[in-house]
Amino acid sequence: MSTFKDENPITYRIEKMRTNWVENVTDDTQLVRWIVQKDEVRMVKAFALLESSEHGQIPDLFINFDLPFSTEQEYGLDLLNNWLGIWNDENARAEVADANVLPDWDDTPFQDAPVKKSEETFLDAMSSFAESIDPKQKLVLNVMPSDFMGEPGFVDWVLKCLEIMPENIRFMIFDLDEIPLFHKIPMHFRVSSLMANLNMSEATKEIVQQGDANDPSVGVNLCLLNIAEATNDKNEDDIHKWGKEGVEIAEKTGLKSIVATIYLAYGSAFFQLKKMKEAIRLFKSAEEQALEGAVEEDVAIPAVMLQVYNFQAAAYLYRKKYEEARECFMKSAEESLRQKNTAMYLESQRQASIMSEKLYDTKAAYDLTEEAYEKYKTHDKLQLKFTSMLLICNRLYDYAYDEKNKPLIDEIDEFATDIWGEHWKDASQKEMYQSILTTE
Incomplete structure (x- = not known):
């Protein structure tokens, strides 16, 4: 008999997060800090989106912000203007007008706010909004900049906000377990740190296993997952087994991008085990498939091509074959430029x-x-x-x-x-x- 967990791997994890919140977030918590692995970030964001909708079950009212971080001085004003734009959007109001849930909130005092102390103005505005709903209403501001990659100014901005945080407001952020940024918050701040522990690789496998066993895409995904497991176990025989099986299944799809992806994962497994000769051999097979796919105008090829060049470059670099590594980095730069991928172009050019x-x-x-x-x-x-x-x-x-x-x-x-x-x-x-x- 299948369990609720088996049938609903994502819903099951959302419920785990809700339980974690209820058990660990107290009434005076100022900052809810989710400690996550990289593959759990999307689930934390999905949790916040769900709780901000009519399907939310936590009593707090969630509001989500994903604006790119600008500067410590300007970010509060960016968030405030973003919120005022949402509040005054007639289309957004029309969507909820019939539900009779819009509070009688006056945003006039917060219009045309200066940059100076903008974080204080932003928090005052959100606190005022929460009070207009209910004097006892707690507002969770999910502040997760869309391009946040470790800018220390963002950490300082959050700490500055915690110093002046109104009692009816709390922040929610995520912190990567491998490179935490919020692990040394001063003791006088009231922080609830929650370990996500969502095991997303297992969730992915559960979802894939629910698919049609005769569908090649299901078989390909299962092989990719099994390659990953074999890599973790350092089992080279199983890597070869699932890699070869994955290539056979992928070839049945007729899409070179899928065949190249299997070779890429297959090679990456040996790359992680530092078996670079075998990794390079498989990466070259991936490149051959990708180049053939480009001729056939397979739309998924460009993304695969960049990975192929960069993995090859890294493998050659590990073996101190600098000429070959430079050639691959330059190919990556050229392909990045064609795809208008600024960040990848600059890094590939720098490495070259x-x-x-x-x-x-x-x-x-x-x-x-x-x-x-x-x-x-x-x-x-x-x-x-x-x-x-x-x-x-x-x-x-x-x-x-x-x-x-x-x-x-x-x-x-x-x-x-x-x-x-x-x-x-x-x-x-x-x-x-x-x-x-x-x-x-």
């Missing part, structure tokens, strides 16, 4: 430059760095903030300094200061961005 340095090809190293900088220096600065452009600026600045190129030194300094602030050259900031790029 590093490989050139290892090959004592100083001119190529400089040219690759300069090309990346020149190509994107007029790009949207908020988008550049969380890319490797900071590291590219550091590298190009050093080149310019060695060559006593003062105009270029001044240009880079002005450009970088505008994005990352006057301390952009600090080692701690450089290390932070290198950490981000390593863990993403």
Whole structure:
């Protein structure tokens, strides 16, 4: 007999999160901190969305914000303006007018707010809104910036808010277990830290197993999951077994992108086990399939192609084959440019430059760095903030300094200061961005 868990793997995990909340979040909690694995982030966001809907079961009222983080000074104003835009949206009001749930809230005092102390204005506005619903109403502000990748300014902004948090407001955030940012919050703040423990890989397997056994896509997904399990167990025989079976099933779909994906996962398993010769052999098979798929205009090929190039580059780098690694990074940069993937282009170009340095090809190293900088220096600065452009600026600045190129030194300094602030050259900031790029 199947259990509720078997039939509803996602619902089961939502219920686990609700139980966790009810058992651990107290009335005076200011910050609810979900400690999650990377593959659990989407479930935490889904939980917040569900609780903010008519299907929510926790008494608190949830409001979700996913605005990109700007700066510690401006983020409160960004959130406030976003909320006022929602509140004054006639279409949004029309959706709930019949339900008679709109409170009589006056947003006039919060219009045209200044940047100064904007976090305080934002919290006052949300507290006022909660009181207009019910004097006892608790509001959960789910603050999860869409592009948040470890910006320390966001942590400082949250701590500043906790110092002045109204009693009817609490924040909800997530913190990655492998690189926690909110684990050293001062003791005087009232924090409830919840371990998600959702085991999403098992949830995925449960969902896949519920599919049609005769459907090739189900077989492919099961093989991918079994390859992952065999990798965790360091069982090379099982990796080969499920890899070969996956390729056979994938070929029946007639889609080169799926065959390439299997080869990619198959090779990645040996990459994780540091069996680089076998990994490179399989990555080359993945590349062959991807190139054939590109000719056939398989729409899923571009995403696969980038992974193929980057995995090959990493494998060659591990074996200290810098020429081959550089070639793969340059292919990745070219493909990223074609796909308009700014972050991937900049990082691939940066890595190709590093490989050139290892090959004592100083001119190529400089040219690759300069090309990346020149190509994107007029790009949207908020988008550049969380890319490797900071590291590219550091590298190009050093080149310019060695060559006593003062105009270029001044240009880079002005450009970088505008994005990352006057301390952009600090080692701690450089290390932070290198950490981000390593863990993403």
